[in-house]
Amino acid sequence: MAAAPRWDVASRRGEGMNMQYRKGQIVGYVEAGGRMAVPAMPESWRVLQVMPGRDAKVIKAFGERCISGWSPTVVHFVQRGNGQPARRPHLGRRIEKPFLPGLIFLPDFELGRLAEIRSIPDVDNLLEFGELRSWLNATEMQLLRDIVKVENMLPSRRRWALAQLFLRYGFISVAEVKDETEMRVGREIRVADGLFSGFRALIERIDSKGRLSVLVSDGKHGVKVSGLTEAQIELID
Numbered sequence: 001m002a003a004a005p006r007w008d009v010a011s012r013r014g015e016g017m018n019m020q021y022r023k024g025q026i027v028g029y030v031e032a033g034g035r036m037a038v039p040a041m042p043e044s045w046r047v048l049q050v051m052p053g054r055d056a057k058v059i060k061a062f063g064e065r066c067i068s069g070w071s072p073t074v075v076h077f078v079q080r081g082n083g084q085p086a087r088r089p090h091l092g093r094r095i096e097k098p099f100l101p102g103l104i105f106l107p108d109f110e111l112g113r114l115a116e117i118r119s120i121p122d123v124d125n126l127l128e129f130g131e132l133r134s135w136l137n138a139t140e141m142q143l144l145r146d147i148v149k150v151e152n153m154l155p156s157r158r159r160w161a162l163a164q165l166f167l168r169y170g171f172i173s174v175a176e177v178k179d180e181t182e183m184r185v186g187r188e189i190r191v192a193d194g195l196f197s198g199f200r201a202l203i204e205r206i207d208s209k210g211r212l213s214v215l216v217s218d219g220k221h222g223v224k225v226s227g228l229t230e231a232q233i234e235l236i237d
Contacts, residue, residue: 042107047127047134054122055098061120068107072099072148099148193232
């Protein structure tokens with residue numbers, strides 16, 4: 001038979017009362033003497049240089065010291081035999097690398113701790129070009145985050161997402177997006193999944209559900225393949 005739980009109890013007598021407290025019981029709040037909360041969204045960011053290949057190590061040190069910073073990374077999957085890009089994650093080996101090696105983005109509210117940050121091993125200095133300092137505003141940082149997000153997509157989806165991103169920020173027009181990403185009969189594509197992965201093909205038919213029928217050709221012979229989805233093909237310029 002299990003023993004009954006034992007409570008550690010402290011008693012307090014005084015002022016005509018007999019009060020008992022248990023460990024873990026909330027009895028009141030006191031003012032915090034340490035660092036207080038910082039703004040969730042900084043107004044600007046500085047670019048911090050670190051030693052080559054030490055990005056992850058510096059970010060880990062930031063976490064141990066409760067310092068905010070961002071080191072964008074991209075994840076790719078490569079074939080185990082030859083190191084070429086894998087068509088699907090389960091067909092390759094996962095590799096995570098810095099998107100901008102040697103650069104970490106530091107929010108403006110951490111600049112007051114710059115001396116502490118510089119004392120961390122493998123940290124160099126803020127990126128500057130003569131008298132020009134590297135500042136990124138909130139819009140520029142959001143663009144960078146969106147680009148990193150696209151780079152982490154599967155190759156078959158990356159082209160469309162990048163075109164939509166450029167359209168949103170006004171880099172290209174709607175007509176250019178349509179021309180770059182439109183699925184149409186006669187357009188050349190590359191099969192990205194299945195038995196004919198890596199082969200070029202021509203779109204012969206698109207059904208009402210957006211599934212494709214294509215003609216795969218090696219220059220001498222052609223094979224018709226039906227039922228392909230957009231995720232299973234890549235557009236070719």
